[in-house]
Amino acid sequence: MDMAAGNSPEQPSPDSGEEMKKVYVAVGAGSDSKAMVLWALHKFPKDSAAASLVLLHVYPRPKLIPIMGARIPASQVQEQELIAYKKMELQTISDTLDQHLLLCAQEKVQAKKLVVESEDVAEGLVQLIAARHVTALVMGAAADKHYTKKMRALKSKKAQAVEQRADPSCKVWYICKGTLVYRRNAVPLGHEAMPEGMQEYAAQQFSVDRSTSLSETWCVSSTWLHKPHARLQMERTSPCGSDGNEKEIVKEFDEANIKFQHMLKELESARKQAYEEKCGREKAERDLFEAFQKARASENMYLGEVKQKNEIEEKLATVTEEVERLTETTDALDAKLREECKKRSALEKRTTHSDRIIKDLMLQLNKAVREVEALHAKKRESSATAEGTMHITELSSSEIKDATNNFDHSLKVGESVYGSVYKGFLRHTNVAIKKLNPESTQSQSQFNQEIEILSRVRHPNLVTLIGACKDAQALVYEYMPNGSLDDRLACKDNSKPLSWQLRIRIISHVCSALIFLHSNKPHSIVHSDLKASNILLDGNNVAKLSGFGVCRMFTDEFRDTTTLYRHTHPKGSFVYIDPEYVMTGDLTPLSDVYSFGIVLLRLLTGRPGFGLLKDVQQAVEKGCLEAILDSSAGDWPAMQAEQLARVGLKCCEIRRKNRPDLQKGVWTVLEPMLKPASIMMCSLSFKSVSEDLGGVPPYFICPILQDVMREPLIAADGFTYEAEAIREWIDSGHHTSPMTNLELLHGDLLPNHALRSAIQEWLQTDAQ
Structure with a gap:
C-alpha cells in the first residue's frame, strides 16, 4: 500500500526518461539512513544524469503492538487501536523522511518521499522495482552492528533477497555506514524479455483494488498498458506488411488509442474516487480514534470518582465513629467537671475564711515590724552620734563655708536628690564636701547613716570620710580628681577613654570593696545603691565606693537567721536594683551582686544600663560578643571578655539563688586577670604619659609600667618600682x-616613703 505523505507525487509513465533518471534510496528507521542519503547525494550530484532522488521506505505491517509495556499480537488488538498505532508510526517515518528531504534541499537536489506498505520489506522492494522499472537503487548491506571495514559480502537477509530476486535491469548499490560494500550491475532486459512467470507474478501482486492508494493504482495501470504498447511498436516497425494491412493496422491503432484514452479517463475517475474514499476513511479513523480516547478518558474519570466516593464514605464512617467516641468522653469529662466545681466552691468558702485570718495576722506583723524598725533606727541614731564623735573630725559651719567660698556654684561638681557636692580646700587639702538637702525628709537619716558606716570601716576601695558638720548638714570626703565612673564612661569634659586593662582593675576594686562590706564583722553591710555614679576614681584611677546613705547594716540578730535578709522598701536606681528586692522588699548581699553585674556589663560595653542585659545575653548566645564590646577601650582579649560577660550575666540572674558568691564565684575569675592587666598597662610610652599628666617628673614613673607610681618600693638594684610590677617580676622567676x-x-x-609623699603632693598640686 503506497502511503506517500504530503502532496501526491507525480506519476510519469514507467517507460519515460524522467522515471529512468530517478535514483531510489531505501531509507530504514535506523541511524544509518542519514549516512545512506549523504552517500547518494555525493554519488549522484545535481548536475549528473540522475536528476532526482526518491526517498523510499517500505513499512512492514506490524505483527506485535506494544500496549502498557507488553507486546500483543496484532490479531488480538481492536481495529481502531491497530489503526492508531500504524498512524503514529507512519507519522514518525514521515517526519524522518522530511528531515532527509531538507538535507537534499540544502544540497539543491530534487527529491521526493515514498512510503510503501508490505508484509515483508525485501518483498516490497522487489515488487516496487518490477512495478516501477527502477533502474537505480541504493539500500543497506547489513545492520550497523555487523559492519566491518573488510566486509565485502551482504550480511542482511533483505539485501540478499533483493540481490537474488530483483529485476536484472536494476543496478543496486549496497551501503553500510556510508561506505559502499557491494554493487550489483544491471543487465539490460526489456519487458518482453522478462520471464513469463515474473510478469504474471508482478501482475498478481499489483492487482487493482478500490481501497488502494493513488500510487498503487498508477503502478497497476502501468503494468496493464506496457505490454500492448510494446507489441504495437513492434508491429509498426515490422517490414512484412502490405498497404491494406497498414491501413488495418492504423485503424486498429486508432481504435486502440481511443480505448486507451477512454481507459485513462476511467482510470483518472477511479483514482479520484479512490483518493476521496481514502481521505474519508482516514477522517473516519481519526474520529473513531478520538472517540475511543474520549471514551477511555471518561471511563477512567468514572472509575476515579467511584474510588474517591468509596474513600470518602470510609473516612466518613471513621469520623462518625470518632465523633461518637469523643461525645462519650466529653459527657464523662463534663460529669467530672461538675463534681470538681462543687468541690471548688466548698474550698473557696473555706479559703475566704482563711484569707481573712491571714490578712489580720499580716496587719499585726507589719505593725510589729514597723515598731521594731523604729526602735532600731533610734538605736542607730544614738550610737552613730556617740561613735561618730569618736572616729571623725567635727568641723564648724564657718570652716565649711570658707572651704567652698560659701557654697559657690562654680565649685559644684555633682548633684542628686539627696544634696549637692562641692570641691573645697580645707586645712591645706583638696576635699569633696557633700551638703545634704535640708528639705529632704531622709537627709538626717542619711547623714547619720553615712557617719555610722564610714566611721566604722576602712578599706582602700571605700571613699574616706574626713569629717562632718552637723550644723551645716555637710560631710567632708577625700577629693577624687577623676570623678565618677559614669562620667568617665561618657568621656565627660573630653576625658580619655578608659583602657580595657584599667576597666578590669576597676571591676576588681569594686568586687574587693563589696566582699569586704559583706564579710564585715560584727555587722555585715549591704550597700543597696551600687551604680556607676557612686564609684569614684582618684588621681591614679583607683576605684572607691561612695553613696552609703541608703545602705543597710545587718546586726547579730539577723546573722542568727538561716537567710541573711532585711525587709525594707526598695531604694536606689531602677536599672541597677535587684528585681527580687523590688518584688519582695527583702534586701540581702545578693542584691549588691545584681548591681555589680550591671556595672561589669557597662564597663565591658560602654553602653547605658537600659536593655543592656538582654543585648549581652543575645550576643553571648550567638557568639558575637565582640560586636557589642566598647571599642574605645582597645582590643579586648576575646577569652577574658567572654569570661567577664558570663560572670556579669550570672550576677544578673533574676532569682537570687542562681547568683554567684563574690568571694568564690567572681573573685576567682577576676584575680588571674588583674596582674596581667596591670603589667600590660606599660604599653604607653614615657612621653605620652608625661603629656597626658602635664609633665610628670621622670623619677615618679615606674620603669616597668611606665606609669605614675602609687606604692613605690626600692629593689636590690637600687631602683624604685611600683610594688605590684616588681613583685610580679620577681614572682614570675626573674633573678x-x-x-x-x-x-x-x-x-x-x-618602701620609698619620701618618694610616695612627693608623688601625693604633686598629684594634689596638679589637681588644683
Missing part, C-alpha cells in the same frame, strides 16, 4: 634587674 640586667643580690623590697 636579674629590669634596668641593668644584672643579678639581684636578694628579693627584699623596701
Whole structure:
C-alpha cells in the first residue's frame, strides 16, 4: 500500500526518461539512513544524469503492538487501536523522511518521499522495482552492528533477497555506514524479455483494488498498458506488411488509442474516487480514534470518582465513629467537671475564711515590724552620734563655708536628690564636701547613716570620710580628681577613654570593696545603691565606693537567721536594683551582686544600663560578643571578655539563688586577670604619659609600667618600682634587674616613703 505523505507525487509513465533518471534510496528507521542519503547525494550530484532522488521506505505491517509495556499480537488488538498505532508510526517515518528531504534541499537536489506498505520489506522492494522499472537503487548491506571495514559480502537477509530476486535491469548499490560494500550491475532486459512467470507474478501482486492508494493504482495501470504498447511498436516497425494491412493496422491503432484514452479517463475517475474514499476513511479513523480516547478518558474519570466516593464514605464512617467516641468522653469529662466545681466552691468558702485570718495576722506583723524598725533606727541614731564623735573630725559651719567660698556654684561638681557636692580646700587639702538637702525628709537619716558606716570601716576601695558638720548638714570626703565612673564612661569634659586593662582593675576594686562590706564583722553591710555614679576614681584611677546613705547594716540578730535578709522598701536606681528586692522588699548581699553585674556589663560595653542585659545575653548566645564590646577601650582579649560577660550575666540572674558568691564565684575569675592587666598597662610610652599628666617628673614613673607610681618600693638594684610590677617580676622567676640586667643580690623590697609623699603632693598640686 503506497502511503506517500504530503502532496501526491507525480506519476510519469514507467517507460519515460524522467522515471529512468530517478535514483531510489531505501531509507530504514535506523541511524544509518542519514549516512545512506549523504552517500547518494555525493554519488549522484545535481548536475549528473540522475536528476532526482526518491526517498523510499517500505513499512512492514506490524505483527506485535506494544500496549502498557507488553507486546500483543496484532490479531488480538481492536481495529481502531491497530489503526492508531500504524498512524503514529507512519507519522514518525514521515517526519524522518522530511528531515532527509531538507538535507537534499540544502544540497539543491530534487527529491521526493515514498512510503510503501508490505508484509515483508525485501518483498516490497522487489515488487516496487518490477512495478516501477527502477533502474537505480541504493539500500543497506547489513545492520550497523555487523559492519566491518573488510566486509565485502551482504550480511542482511533483505539485501540478499533483493540481490537474488530483483529485476536484472536494476543496478543496486549496497551501503553500510556510508561506505559502499557491494554493487550489483544491471543487465539490460526489456519487458518482453522478462520471464513469463515474473510478469504474471508482478501482475498478481499489483492487482487493482478500490481501497488502494493513488500510487498503487498508477503502478497497476502501468503494468496493464506496457505490454500492448510494446507489441504495437513492434508491429509498426515490422517490414512484412502490405498497404491494406497498414491501413488495418492504423485503424486498429486508432481504435486502440481511443480505448486507451477512454481507459485513462476511467482510470483518472477511479483514482479520484479512490483518493476521496481514502481521505474519508482516514477522517473516519481519526474520529473513531478520538472517540475511543474520549471514551477511555471518561471511563477512567468514572472509575476515579467511584474510588474517591468509596474513600470518602470510609473516612466518613471513621469520623462518625470518632465523633461518637469523643461525645462519650466529653459527657464523662463534663460529669467530672461538675463534681470538681462543687468541690471548688466548698474550698473557696473555706479559703475566704482563711484569707481573712491571714490578712489580720499580716496587719499585726507589719505593725510589729514597723515598731521594731523604729526602735532600731533610734538605736542607730544614738550610737552613730556617740561613735561618730569618736572616729571623725567635727568641723564648724564657718570652716565649711570658707572651704567652698560659701557654697559657690562654680565649685559644684555633682548633684542628686539627696544634696549637692562641692570641691573645697580645707586645712591645706583638696576635699569633696557633700551638703545634704535640708528639705529632704531622709537627709538626717542619711547623714547619720553615712557617719555610722564610714566611721566604722576602712578599706582602700571605700571613699574616706574626713569629717562632718552637723550644723551645716555637710560631710567632708577625700577629693577624687577623676570623678565618677559614669562620667568617665561618657568621656565627660573630653576625658580619655578608659583602657580595657584599667576597666578590669576597676571591676576588681569594686568586687574587693563589696566582699569586704559583706564579710564585715560584727555587722555585715549591704550597700543597696551600687551604680556607676557612686564609684569614684582618684588621681591614679583607683576605684572607691561612695553613696552609703541608703545602705543597710545587718546586726547579730539577723546573722542568727538561716537567710541573711532585711525587709525594707526598695531604694536606689531602677536599672541597677535587684528585681527580687523590688518584688519582695527583702534586701540581702545578693542584691549588691545584681548591681555589680550591671556595672561589669557597662564597663565591658560602654553602653547605658537600659536593655543592656538582654543585648549581652543575645550576643553571648550567638557568639558575637565582640560586636557589642566598647571599642574605645582597645582590643579586648576575646577569652577574658567572654569570661567577664558570663560572670556579669550570672550576677544578673533574676532569682537570687542562681547568683554567684563574690568571694568564690567572681573573685576567682577576676584575680588571674588583674596582674596581667596591670603589667600590660606599660604599653604607653614615657612621653605620652608625661603629656597626658602635664609633665610628670621622670623619677615618679615606674620603669616597668611606665606609669605614675602609687606604692613605690626600692629593689636590690637600687631602683624604685611600683610594688605590684616588681613583685610580679620577681614572682614570675626573674633573678636579674629590669634596668641593668644584672643579678639581684636578694628579693627584699623596701618602701620609698619620701618618694610616695612627693608623688601625693604633686598629684594634689596638679589637681588644683
